[in-house]
Amino acid sequence: QSVLTQAPSVSAAPGQKVTISCSGSSSNIGNNYVSWYQQFPGTAPKLLIYDNTERPSGIPDRFSGSKSGTSATLDITGLQTGDEADYYCGTWDTSLSAKIFGGGTKVTVL
Amino acid sequence: EAQLVESGGGLVKPGGSLRLSCAASGVIFSNAWMSWVRQAPGKGLEWIGRIKSKSNGGTTDHAAPVKGRFTISRDDSKNTLYLQMNSLKTEDTAVYYCTTVLRMYDAFDIWGQGTMVTVSS
Numbered sequence: 001q002s003v004l005t006q007a008p009s010v011s012a013a014p015g016q017k018v019t020i021s022c023s024g025s026s027s028n029i030g031n032n033y034v035s036w037y038q039q040f041p042g043t044a045p046k047l048l049i050y051d052n053t054e055r056p057s058g059i060p061d062r063f064s065g066s067k068s069g070t071s072a073t074l075d076i077t078g079l080q081t082g083d084e085a086d087y088y089c090g091t092w093d094t095s096l097s098a099k100i101f102g103g104g105t106k107v108t109v110l
Numbered sequence: 111e112a113q114l115v116e117s118g119g120g121l122v123k124p125g126g127s128l129r130l131s132c133a134a135s136g137v138i139f140s141n142a143w144m145s146w147v148r149q150a151p152g153k154g155l156e157w158i159g160r161i162k163s164k165s166n167g168g169t170t171d172h173a174a175p176v177k178g179r180f181t182i183s184r185d186d187s188k189n190t191l192y193l194q195m196n197s198l199k200t201e202d203t204a205v206y207y208c209t210t211v212l213r214m215y216d217a218f219d220i221w222g223q224g225t226m227v228t229v230s231s
Contacts, residue, residue: 002154035217037155044207044224045147045155050217088155092216098173099145099157099216 004102011108020074020105022089032092034072039086081109112136119225132191132208139189143211148204198229
């Protein structure tokens with residue numbers, strides 16, 4: 001069981017918006033930076049968001065991150081079929097002295 | 111273009127050892143903090159550990175499930191990261207990825223393609 005909690009799956013129609021939540025505690029999300037990763041089957045994860053809200057070069061602005069207290073959120077707007085993937089949140093846990101990930105959320109485009 | 115290429119995966123018996131390598135190109139490897147992340151079949155991501163750059167002490171941190179069995183090291187002259195895995199268990203079966211670390215944000219920005227390690231008798 002992951003220290004960070006994510007819903008196993010979310011779905012929406014093309015063009016709609018999905019919100020993926022990541023819930024933690026003061027020892028992790030509450031006091032550390034959150035990053036988000038996208039992973040297609042059989043491929044390596046890709047960094048989508050770092051520093052809670054920042055996008056690396058080349059990541060479309062349809063992907064946005066936010067953080068409030070001990071929770072973080074990844075929004076995907078203008079959903080496309082190519083967005084079907086698993087999404088993971090990650091952060092440092094100060095108590096564990098370890099990087100931790102959420103269990104992942106599978107996005108399905110209906 | 112920055113690239114990481116892992117190698118050294120394969121089939122090993124429980125209790126055995128294996129050393130993974132990660133060759134870096136297109137990055138200033140000596141300045142980079144590096145990490146290993148693994149993913150068991152059908153499961154999520156799990157952090158194995160990290161190694162800081164020599165200018166930041168070159169120290170390592172390992173996750174609890176592998177501490178004392180796995181060791182991360184680096185050879186900056188070869189632009190190569192290593193993961194020495196000893197006393198392997200069936201639960202260590204996974205794809206192993208090496209990554210660079212955006213140190214200030216503890217984010218993994220460049221990933222290798224991964225190498226599969228299977229621990230089975």
